[in-house]
Amino acid sequence: MSAEFATTPSVHDRDVLASRLAYLTVGLPVAGTVGAVVYAFYFGVTACDVALFVGMYLITALGVEAGLHRYFTHRSFEASEPVRVFLAIAGSMAAQGPVVFWVANHRLHHAFADTDRDPHSPRPRGTGWRGRAKGLWHGHVGWLFDVKKIDWSRHTRDWLADRRVMKINAWYFTLVALGIVIPGAVGGLVTQSVHGVVGGILWGGFVRIFALDQATWAVNSLGHTIGTRTFPVRDQSRNIAALAPPTLGGSWHNNHHARPALAQTRRQWWQLDLAGDFIRLLDRLGLVHQVRYVNSQSDLADGAP
Structure with a gap:
C-alpha cells in the first residue's frame, strides 16, 4: 500500500487514492471518537489520557502548521535534516494526507483561492442559507470526497526530488498507525494497565486526530467566511482569534494570505502564533535558517502585510 506514494500516480490511481484518504481521514477518527466517549462513560478519563491527548496534539499540530504548511508548502525557512524528518513524520501522523497530497492541494488553494479551482473554498453553492451551508460543508470536509484531478507532480517538484521526504511520504499509512499505537504503548507503560493502552489509543490517537482535523478544516471553511480582514487581499481569507490556540496560529488566515511566504502569522504582539514561536x-x-520574518517593526505598527 505504501509504495503507491513513491511515484507520481496516474489519474485512476489518484481517484482511488483520494477516496481512500477521504474515508481514512474522516471515518476512522469519527468512529474512534465515538468509541472514546462510550469507553469514558464506563471507565472515565484519566490524567494520562488527557496528557497523551495534549502531547500528541501538540506534536502533530506542529507537524501540520509548522511543517506541512509553513515549511513544506511555503518554504518559509530552510530546515536541518533532523528537523525536516521530524516535521514530515509529525505531519504525516496527523492523518491529513501524505506530504505530497497536502502540499499540492494547499499550493493550489493559494494559487486560486476562492475560485472554482480552489480545492476547498467555502463559497456558497446555490442561493440562500442552503447554498451557504453547502459551501461551508464543502470547504470544511466535503472537498476531501471530491478532490480535484490535479497533476500533483506539477505542484510538488521540489519535494519529489527529495528522496528522504518521498520515503516518508511513501510510509504515510504506517506513520498514521504509529501515531495511534504510540500513545497506546505509552499509556500502557505509564499506568501498567490495559485501560492505559486503550485510553492512549482512543484519546492520544483517534480523538486527537479528530480534534486537529476540525481545527485545521475550520481555517479552510470559517477562515474564508467569518472573522476580520486586516489586509485587502483578493480572496476572502479572515483572521479568527478564537481559533489561534488550537491551530497554533494558523487561524490568522488573512495575515497569512497577505504574505504566505512568512514563517510567522503574527502581525501584532498579542496575536498568538505558537508555530511561529516554535520556528x-x-x-x-541553529536548527533552521533563512527564516522569513516580518521585515521590520514598522511593518507591525502600520499594518503593512
Whole structure:
C-alpha cells in the first residue's frame, strides 16, 4: 500500500487514492471518537489520557502548521535534516494526507483561492442559507470526497526530488498507525494497565486526530467566511482569534494570505502564533535558517502585510 506514494500516480490511481484518504481521514477518527466517549462513560478519563491527548496534539499540530504548511508548502525557512524528518513524520501522523497530497492541494488553494479551482473554498453553492451551508460543508470536509484531478507532480517538484521526504511520504499509512499505537504503548507503560493502552489509543490517537482535523478544516471553511480582514487581499481569507490556540496560529488566515511566504502569522504582539514561536526557537538553536520574518517593526505598527 505504501509504495503507491513513491511515484507520481496516474489519474485512476489518484481517484482511488483520494477516496481512500477521504474515508481514512474522516471515518476512522469519527468512529474512534465515538468509541472514546462510550469507553469514558464506563471507565472515565484519566490524567494520562488527557496528557497523551495534549502531547500528541501538540506534536502533530506542529507537524501540520509548522511543517506541512509553513515549511513544506511555503518554504518559509530552510530546515536541518533532523528537523525536516521530524516535521514530515509529525505531519504525516496527523492523518491529513501524505506530504505530497497536502502540499499540492494547499499550493493550489493559494494559487486560486476562492475560485472554482480552489480545492476547498467555502463559497456558497446555490442561493440562500442552503447554498451557504453547502459551501461551508464543502470547504470544511466535503472537498476531501471530491478532490480535484490535479497533476500533483506539477505542484510538488521540489519535494519529489527529495528522496528522504518521498520515503516518508511513501510510509504515510504506517506513520498514521504509529501515531495511534504510540500513545497506546505509552499509556500502557505509564499506568501498567490495559485501560492505559486503550485510553492512549482512543484519546492520544483517534480523538486527537479528530480534534486537529476540525481545527485545521475550520481555517479552510470559517477562515474564508467569518472573522476580520486586516489586509485587502483578493480572496476572502479572515483572521479568527478564537481559533489561534488550537491551530497554533494558523487561524490568522488573512495575515497569512497577505504574505504566505512568512514563517510567522503574527502581525501584532498579542496575536498568538505558537508555530511561529516554535520556528523562531529552532532558529535560535541553529536548527533552521533563512527564516522569513516580518521585515521590520514598522511593518507591525502600520499594518503593512
